[in-house]
Amino acid sequence: xxxxxxxxxxxxxxxxxxxxxxxxxxxxxxLTEEEFxxxxxxxxxxxxxxxxxxxxxxxxxxxxxxxxxxxxxxADRWDQGYGHFTTRQNIQFNWPKLPDVPDILAALAxxxxxxxxxxGNCIRNVTADHFAGLAADEIEDPxxxxxxxxxxxxxxxxxxxxxxxxxxAVTGAARDRAAVAVHDIGIRIVANEAGEIGYSILVGGxxxxxxxxxxxxxxxxxxxxxxxYLEAIMRVYNLGGxxxxxxxxxxxxxxxxxxxxxxxxxxxxxxxxxxxxPAEVDxxxxxxxxxxxxxxxxQALPAVSxxxxxxxxxxxxxxxxxxxxxxxxxxxxxxxxxxxxxPIGKPPGDVTSDQMRALADIAEHFSFDEMRIxxxxxxxxxHVRLDDVADxxxxxxxxxxxxxxxxxxxxxxxCPGMDYCKLATARSIPIAQDxxxxxxDAERQALIGPLGIKISGCINxxxxxxxxxxxxxxxxxxxxxxxxxxxxxxxGDGASLGERLGPGVGADAVPDVIERIxxxxxxxxxxxxxxxxxxVRRVGVDSFKPALQPAEEAPREAA
Amino acid sequence: MAIGKRxxxxxxxxxxxxxxxxxxxxxxxGWTPHLEAARVARGDEVSALEALLAASxxxxxxxxxxxxxxxxxxxxxxxxxxxxxxxxxxxxxxxRDLGPQARGEHRHVSL
Amino acid sequence: xxxxxxxxxxxxxxxxxxxxxxxxxxxVPLATLDVALAERRAGQPxxxxxxxxxxxxDLRTRQAKVDLIAIAFPKYGDGRGFSIAKALRxxxxxxxxxxxxxxxxxxxxxxxxCGFDEVEIEDAQAERQPIGQWLHALTLIHGTYQDGxxxxxxxxxxxxxxxxxxxxx
Numbered sequence: 073x074x075x076x077x078x079x080x081x082x083x084x085x086x087x088x089x090x091x092x093x094x095x096x097x098x099x100x101x102x103l104t105e106e107e108f109x110x111x112x113x114x115x116x117x118x119x120x121x122x123x124x125x126x127x128x129x130x131x132x133x134x135x136x137x138x139x140x141x142x143x144x145x146x147a148d149r150w151d152q153g154y155g156h157f158t159t160r161q162n163i164q165f166n167w168p169k170l171p172d173v174p175d176i177l178a179a180l181a182x183x184x185x186x187x188x189x190x191x192g193n194c195i196r197n198v199t200a201d202h203f204a205g206l207a208a209d210e211i212e213d214p215x216x217x218x219x220x221x222x223x224x225x226x227x228x229x230x231x232x233x234x235x236x237x238x239x240x241a242v243t244g245a246a247r248d249r250a251a252v253a254v255h256d257i258g259i260r261i262v263a264n265e266a267g268e269i270g271y272s273i274l275v276g277g278x279x280x281x282x283x284x285x286x287x288x289x290x291x292x293x294x295x296x297x298x299x300x301y302l303e304a305i306m307r308v309y310n311l312g313g314x315x316x317x318x319x320x321x322x323x324x325x326x327x328x329x330x331x332x333x334x335x336x337x338x339x340x341x342x343x344x345x346x347x348x349x350p351a352e353v354d355x356x357x358x359x360x361x362x363x364x365x366x367x368x369x370x371q372a373l374p375a376v377s378x379x380x381x382x383x384x385x386x387x388x389x390x391x392x393x394x395x396x397x398x399x400x401x402x403x404x405x406x407x408x409x410x411x412x413x414x415p416i417g418k419p420p421g422d423v424t425s426d427q428m429r430a431l432a433d434i435a436e437h438f439s440f441d442e443m444r445i446x447x448x449x450x451x452x453x454x455h456v457r458l459d460d461v462a463d464x465x466x467x468x469x470x471x472x473x474x475x476x477x478x479x480x481x482x483x484x485x486x487c488p489g490m491d492y493c494k495l496a497t498a499r500s501i502p503i504a505q506d507x508x509x510x511x512x513d514a515e516r517q518a519l520i521g522p523l524g525i526k527i528s529g530c531i532n533x534x535x536x537x538x539x540x541x542x543x544x545x546x547x548x549x550x551x552x553x554x555x556x557x558x559x560x561x562x563x564g565d566g567a568s569l570g571e572r573l574g575p576g577v578g579a580d581a582v583p584d585v586i587e588r589i590x591x592x593x594x595x596x597x598x599x600x601x602x603x604x605x606x607x608v609r610r611v612g613v614d615s616f617k618p619a620l621q622p623a624e625e626a627p628r629e630a631a
Numbered sequence: 632m633a634i635g636k637r638x639x640x641x642x643x644x645x646x647x648x649x650x651x652x653x654x655x656x657x658x659x660x661g662w663t664p665h666l667e668a669a670r671v672a673r674g675d676e677v678s679a680l681e682a683l684l685a686a687s688x689x690x691x692x693x694x695x696x697x698x699x700x701x702x703x704x705x706x707x708x709x710x711x712x713x714x715x716x717x718x719x720x721x722x723x724x725x726x727r728d729l730g731p732q733a734r735g736e737h738r739h740v741s742l
Numbered sequence: 743x744x745x746x747x748x749x750x751x752x753x754x755x756x757x758x759x760x761x762x763x764x765x766x767x768x769x770v771p772l773a774t775l776d777v778a779l780a781e782r783r784a785g786q787p788x789x790x791x792x793x794x795x796x797x798x799x800d801l802r803t804r805q806a807k808v809d810l811i812a813i814a815f816p817k818y819g820d821g822r823g824f825s826i827a828k829a830l831r832x833x834x835x836x837x838x839x840x841x842x843x844x845x846x847x848x849x850x851x852x853x854x855x856c857g858f859d860e861v862e863i864e865d866a867q868a869e870r871q872p873i874g875q876w877l878h879a880l881t882l883i884h885g886t887y888q889d890g891x892x893x894x895x896x897x898x899x900x901x902x903x904x905x906x907x908x909x910x911x
Contacts, residue, residue: 229852233821
């Protein structure tokens, strides 16, 4: 994991002191709310429905036990004892008070954390593959690159007042698990024919009101040129992005309006005119950062673990967890565990401070003191010996974090929605809870297989509903919450946006509609090996349209 | 025009308190967390509330002030028309232990 | 309007006019810049008001003749001026860069680091944000991850220099 040096530490500490003064100037009136708002947003502080909300950065989702315990302490001391993991690998606290926020930021700085630029019209948290450093299909760990970009983008004097927010994601594997195709800039680490490692650069992806899949504007960029190239993109966007209409201000609109080729030409022109820092400085810096991400001291273990196999044979509940929540680790004898933060009937992504402390203890003891928050609001224990999985599971059970539903139908992504968010047009969490309760049966979930439901409480799409295999968008229809269902979205390779099934339905109808969609899938799938998303692609969304309506003459199912 | 005069829309003024972000309502002289104390304005009275809204921006002790349409219930108690504002008056519907609802407030408001 | 730089308030040696005229130093609108440059007295400083939707490259052939460029900041959140300033410095403009309009003390360090020399604000804003706040804002953040035309050295470069020094030792 990256560790701050004196330079990083100084900047983060100074930022806390700066914000402390900004709060004081707001309270004494020398800053108006209009002046203060962009400043507090750039320190992660929103005003929501019921209270302020503080979004704390977890850079590329990676944190250790010390940091997780500090988040737990913050939740207890200055909030209501819980936090919420987001779809950008951050954590949100929903009840901080303005005068306490500088102290919270100081407590974060104590453990090398911050809330810098987690909101506002600036470059946000850089996200990365949550299986970085352990997946067999990895070309290179994306996190050093993500850390380099994090530092470069921090308090950037030229790019702190952009037309709109800016989100960057990095993937280093053959399979994209970071949804790079739906980010403002998506970066894929690739190898060219000569075996050199470089970057493929996508721009203009994004969800929200006008979803777009990103376009590749550079197939291969040498590593040392990354920051210079990003600066070129940012300058083109800063100067050319729309400022007249908040809903048309993202880079995706600029790329769409002038065309990919024209946009790429502007970037190349800007890039070739650069006289920025020599590439050797950036390359040296990347190498320095990469040293912090050296693999942990794995033991040499056999691929098959006798204790693990025995535990599965003994305990069907454990066997079920092992079947759903483990990810193949490239090192024999190890695995990556997905800790689901989607307990049935509870708000997706929420953890109590006790649960945070439990996770910290487990990670410290069993996972080389490392955890990752995923962009689907779960937690990864990245390096667990198969020998230890049963003990980890027992500890997770005790903490209420052992739901065996990773990637299954009850592993639902939901934004906070109108229960918390000022922008929302409908609630999302109760919909997620109702669906999860309806599909709670573990055997049924296993039968259905992988199925990603994503729920957004408004068209800003923070729940990423556009890229849900089933997407649900909550709107306000004449003063009543109304939910539009989409099918066929996919965030990864071959990224696609979901297609609307038909008119929206009321909240009460949503679980029934999902059931009928699932029943249709089970009836037409080529076999249990054909995942839901593949069936949708094969038979088409139209085949599922009847699911919107209750069957008129079908016999009623026994309750 | 329909026979019988339609009651002009009733509004109250609401905002979030600067320091703790909590939901507050204007009672005619100041800000209160209690919905039932909110001053209801109709017709000509609305402009006075609008003036208070504008003043609140200059004063800065509340943030994001807005006028909310309300309708009195059968017992004359103030109920915000829109479901967002009813959630705002109660607290998160998925955490009944948080917000004004946890303090037993605004019980007459239901979603 | 009041004018300040990193040392404090300063009096404005330039006045604004549509043409070069008799003023000792004058800032003209972009549309009349060519005329003003043609009509200027020998040694008369000419400045130009640049709207923030301008392309800095348009000034490249004239910039050597321009003494001051005032870049508009119509709204606090509109950060185009930072890129315009940086681009002008990148393309070799060595005159005075002035940020003019809606800019707050908390942006002052960014402005200087992008190549601005001075900031021009409305009187009412100057009353609410006395010079002490502006100068104090510059003292708050030590270190930057970017090089700047103001002489800022990025943390990356400093680390690299330190590492090279260690190697050489």
